[in-house]
Amino acid sequence: MKHTIRLHDKFFKKYIPHNKIKKAVKSIANQVYNDLGDKEVPIFVGILNGSFIFAADFIREYPADCEVSFVKLASYEGENSTGQVHELVGLSEDLTGRTVVILEDIIDTGNTLAKIYDIFEHLPIKQLKLASLFFKPDIFKKSLHIDYIGISIPDKFIVGYGLDYNGLGRNLKSIYQIKAKTMKNIVLFGPPGAGKGTQATSLKDYYNLVHISTGDVFRYNIKNNTDLGLLAKSFMDIGDLVPDELTIKMLKEEVKKNLDTAGILFDGFPRTALQAKVLDTFLTKKGEEIKAMVALEVDEDELIKRLLKRGKTSGRPDDQDEEKIRNRFDEYNTKTAILKKFYKAQGKYYGVNGMGSIEEITERLKKVIDKL
Numbered sequence: 577m578k579h580t581i582r583l584h585d586k587f588f589k590k591y592i593p594h595n596k597i598k599k600a601v602k603s604i605a606n607q608v609y610n611d612l613g614d615k616e617v618p619i620f621v622g623i624l625n626g627s628f629i630f631a632a633d634f635i636r637e638y639p640a641d642c643e644v645s646f647v648k649l650a651s652y653e654g655e656n657s658t659g660q661v662h663e664l665v666g667l668s669e670d671l672t673g674r675t676v677v678i679l680e681d682i683i684d685t686g687n688t689l690a691k692i693y694d695i696f697e698h699l700p701i702k703q704l705k706l707a708s709l710f711f712k713p714d715i716f717k718k719s720l721h722i723d724y725i726g727i728s729i730p731d732k733f734i735v736g737y738g739l740d741y742n743g744l745g746r747n748l749k750s751i752y753q754i755k756a757k758t759m760k761n762i763v764l765f766g767p768p769g770a771g772k773g774t775q776a777t778s779l780k781d782y783y784n785l786v787h788i789s790t791g792d793v794f795r796y797n798i799k800n801n802t803d804l805g806l807l808a809k810s811f812m813d814i815g816d817l818v819p820d821e822l823t824i825k826m827l828k829e830e831v832k833k834n835l836d837t838a839g840i841l842f843d844g845f846p847r848t849a850l851q852a853k854v855l856d857t858f859l860t861k862k863g864e865e866i867k868a869m870v871a872l873e874v875d876e877d878e879l880i881k882r883l884l885k886r887g888k889t890s891g892r893p894d895d896q897d898e899e900k901i902r903n904r905f906d907e908y909n910t911k912t913a914i915l916k917k918f919y920k921a922q923g924k925y926y927g928v929n930g931m932g933s934i935e936e937i938t939e940r941l942k943k944v945i946d947k948l
């Protein structure tokens with residue numbers, strides 16, 4: 577079963593697996609049986625539509641004779657305009673003197689339940705009991721008694737196992753919970769010497785983000801001889817560039833592992849328009865998105881000064897030659913220009929002044945990210 581699904585315009589993530597639901601159903605069935613015993617044959621009344629699957633599983637777990645029926649709550653405007661009138665549709669059995677157990681899929685505010693209760697209480701039955709598979713205690717406002725509760729859940733919309741979102745989702749075996757776009761996924765950019773690595777580290781710690789750097793992902797895959805790593809290595813060994821699709825595949829795998837986090841800080845990816853597009857499509861499918869491309873903007877003459885200074889101590893040859901440095905800037909500017917355009921079109925590009933002390937720059941970045 578998929579972890580994230582889409583129904584209409586909303587995304588849902590897997591929340592309660594099928595076997596846990598089955599256990600809860602069995603447990604309710606046993607509790608009801610323990611209370612009622614063998615002396616009488618109860619009639620279980622499922623409230624349509626949502627409870628059809630629960631009722632079907634429930635009666636098969638019920639270890640004694642029982643009857644089953646279904647009703648639907650219909651509401652219409654009263655003729656004397658006294659407001660809404662509620663009526664049960666579908667009840668054909670004579671319930672006189674019977675023990676009735678209502679089977680509800682979910683109790684949320686309890687409004688539906690209150691109406692059902694009201695109707696059953698006025699019937700000449702022996703006793704009325706109520707079982708609900710799911711229950712949202714945080715939102716339930718009624719003083720009504722619920723005899724049996726399967727699983728209590730927070731006040732978040734769920735689908736599956738009979739429950740729907742605008743008609744869809746009833747056929748899902750597991751329960752899925754609605755998912756907001758909660759991740760702070762950020763693409764961080766900065767020219768060589770801008771202190772991107774330093775900023776990435778403090779942002780990652782401050783926002784509890786997962787730092788995904790293309791370089792690290794490559795090294796990890798190659799070191800661990802993953803299929804993708806071996807494939808990438810076969811290109812590198814003969815001096816070829818690793819094809820875009822392969823890079824994308826590796827990064828996707830990494831993103832997939834981190835979808836339950838506060839967010840991902842992308843470093844060195846996406847680097848091409850294709851990568852950006854594929855990443856967008858992939859995140860959209862998972863109900864997430866890139867929230868921003870944040871680019872450090874630094875004066876090139878200043879950067880050259882910094883890099884030349886660094887080159888004296890680091891010994892990195894590419895930091896010692898002004899022409900080589902300028903080439904790296906050109907390459908950076910060409911690449912960012914494409915991505916800047918891509919994210920600008922979505923209103924997601926943020927240029928941040930990268931001049932000044934490390935702390936000053938961090939503060940500027942936080943100002944942008946806090947608002948996302």
Ligand code: IMP
Nearest residue numbers: 626683684685686687688733734739740
């Ligand atoms: P209540 O009247 O607020 O208790 O809501 C009861 C009815 O609302 C249920 O029988 C469902 O049809 C629907 N409902 C409430 N919460 C959910 C949910 O999380 N998912 C799907 N349907 C729900």
Ligand code: MG
Nearest residue numbers: 624625626681
């Ligand atoms: Mg219902």
